[in-house]
Amino acid sequence: MSSTPAILNASYALAHAPDLVRYGSKPVREIGRDPSLLARINGSLRPWDEVVAYPPNQVFIGNLAPEDLASIPRPWYENRIGSAGPAGAFGRMVTQPALYGLMKLCDDFDLLTIDGELAEHAGADLVDFDHRRDRITGVDPAELRTVAEESDGLDLFHDGRLAGFIRTAHDQDESLAASVLLENLASKATAVLAVSDLLRRSRLEAGDIDYLLNCGEEAVGDRYQRGGGSLSKAVGEVVGCLNATGSDIKAFCSAPVHALVAAGAMVAAGVHKYVVVLGGGSQAKLGMKFGAHLRNGVPVMEDCLASMAFLVGPSGADGDGMELRLDLAGKHPIGAGSSPKAVYESLVVEPLVRAGLSMTDIDKYAVEMHNPEITEPGGSGDVPRVNYRTLAAMAVLRREIGRGDMDGFVAERGMPGFAPTQGHIPAGVPYLGHALESMRRGSLDRAMIVAKGSLFLGRMTQLVDGVSFIVERPAAARRQR
Amino acid sequence: MDLNGRRVVAIGEREGVTGPSLKLLAESAGADVVFSVTQCFV
Amino acid sequence: MDLEDQANVNRLAETSGTDGMVVLLGQPDANSAGLFAETVTRGDPTWAGPLAGVPLGLPVYHVLEPEIKEQMDGELYDEHVGLMELSADVDEIIKWVAVYRD
Secondary structure, eight states, X not given: OOOOEEEEEEEEXXXXXXXXXXXXXXXXXXXXXXXXXXXXXXXXXXXHHHHHTOHHHHHHTTSSOHHHHHTSOSOTTTSOOTTOOSBOSSEEEEOXXXXXHXXXXXXXXXXXXXXXXXXXXXXXXTTTOOSOGGGOOOBOHHXXXXXXXXXXXXXXXXXXEEEEEEEOSOTTOGGGSHXXXXXXXXXXXXXXXXXXXXXXXXXXXXXXXXXXXXXXXXXXXXXXXXXXXXXXXXXXXXXXXXXXXXXXXXXXXXXXXXXXXXXXXXXXXXXXXXXXXXXXXXXXXXXXTHHHHHHTTOOOOOOEEEEEEEEEEETTBTBSOXXXXXXXXXXXXXXXXXXXXXXXXXXXXHXXXXXXXXXXXXXXXXXXXXXXXXXXXXXXXXXXXXXXXXXXXXXXXXXXXXXXXXXXXXXXXXXXXXXXXXXXXXXXXXXXXXXXXXXXXXXXXEEEEEEEEOGGGGTSOSOOEEEEEEEEOHHHHHHHO | OOOTTOEXXXXXXXXXXXXXXXXXXXXXXXXXXXXXEEEOOO | OOHHHHHHHHHHHHHHOSTTEEEXXXXXXXXXXXXXXXXXXXXXXXXXXXXXXXXXXXXXXXXXXXXXXXXXXXXXXXXXXXXXXXXXXXXXHHHHHHHHHO
C-alpha cells in the first residue's frame, strides 16, 4: 500500500518561563561569575501580558500572519497587540504555573516538588488540559524547604518565591544532574502540550497514532549513553498514544526537517499510517543573549520555551492537508562542500531542477525563522533576511531574476523572522502552520522549507548540514504532476 | 595588506563564509592559517 | 565573539606574538563584522570574554575587501564568496571593519 504523504495538522506552543531563564546555559554561567546579574536579568524580564501581546509570539501561534508582522514597526516589544490573547489558530501560550504543572504531570520519577499554591495555580491554568491533571499536586512550603535543603538539586522559583525543587537523580552521574533533568523534563512537558493540542485539533484519536518522532535537541540518557535516549514514547505515553512506538532523530537544528521527511517516507511506504513529529522547548537556550539585551536596554526576550508537533499521514485523511513532495526532498551531501553556493545549490536548486521548476515557482520559502529583534542586539544580525538575500542572489546567479529584483524576491517570497531562538524550533518549520492555513484558503500553492544545522558545534566535524522539502496544496500538486 | 606569509586567524560564520572556506581562500593567497572557526549565533 | 574563541585568539597572541598575524572575517552583515573587528582590535566590547580590556590591535580584514579578494584564487573566491558578494551590503561591511582597523 502506498499513499501520498501530507502534513495534515500543525500545532505550536509557547510556555512562559521567566524564572527558568536563570537556569539557561548562558545565564547560569554568567550569574556564577557575577551574582549581581540575577537581579538585573529578573528586572528585565517581561510580564505575562506583554509576552502574550508580543507580535512575533502572536505570529508563532497563528493569530497574525508573518506578512502582518512585516508591517508592524520595530521595536515589536513596544508595539504590542492590544487585543491579543494566548489562544491562537494553531497554537497557544501558557503561563509559567501551567508550565510547572505540565512538568509535574510529566514527572514519572518524583524528581519535581512544587508547593501547594503553585500546584493550585497550575491546575487552574491547565483546566482545559486533558491528561493526568490529578498528578499536579503540591506540598506545604515547610516541606518544600526541607526537600530543598536536604537534597541535591535546583531551587525553582515563581513570583519571587521558592516554589519548587528538582532533585538530582544520581549523585555520580552528570547525565542525571538536576540541571540536565530540568532541560529534559521541560522539553518533554512542552512537547506534551503541543502533541495534545495537535490531537485535539485533529479528527483522529490518540490511539490512531502509529509512530512518534521527536526532533528536540535534549540529551536524554544516563552516563552510559548520554544523548542516546529517546523522548518520543515518553511524550506519547502522557497523551495516550497507546498504539504508537517512536524514536528520536538528532541532527542539530535541521532535525525537524529530517524528521518530517522520514515521517512522510514512513507513510508513503505504508510502514505507518499516522506519524507525529514533535519537538519540545530548549531550556538551555533561555536567556542565551541576555548580555546583549541588558547592554542595549531591551527586555530579556528569550523568556519562553517553544514547542511544536505535526501530524503526517495520507493526503486527505484528516481534512485538507498539504502534500509532502518526497520526490523533491533536498539534501546537502557530505561531498558538496560548505560554501553558501554549494549549500543552496544542493538544498534549493537541485530539487527544483529535478522537478523542472524555477526558484520563482516557489511561492514562499521558509528558512531560519529566528526573530531578528532577539538576535540583532548581540550583533548576530537578521538571520532570516541574510538567508533570503542569499536565496535571491542564487536566483540572480541563475539568471532567473535581475539584480534589481532581489528586494522584490525577498519581500514576496520571504517573511520576517518570528520564532524564538530555540535551536531546532526556528528551522523553517514555524511556517508550516501558516502554510497550511494559506493552502486551505487557496492563497498558497507551493512552499519550500529549508533547514540548516551546525554540525561543527559538537566538535566532531567541520561540516554543516542542510535538508529541505516542498509542500503543495493538493490541487496544485495534481496540476503539476 | 599582503596575506602572503602571514599568520591568519580566520573567523567565519555559518550564514556568511565559514571558517574552512576562509582557510582555503587565505591559503590560496599564500597565508598560513593558524586558527579557523565558524561561529553560529543561533 | 564566542568566549572560547576569544580565549583561543588570546592564547595565540600571547604564545606566539601578534607580529605577522592578520584576522580574516566572513560575517554576512556589517554589525556583526564590526563587532568581531572591534573584539580583535580594541577588546571585547561586551566585556564578557577573555579579550575584555585586551586591545590586541590585530590588523583585521573582511574577505569582501577588494585588496583581500585580489590576492585569492578567483575560482575559489567565486565558489565561496560569490553569493555573499551579491547578497550582502558590501560597502557597509567594509566601512565598519575599517572603523576598527584604522
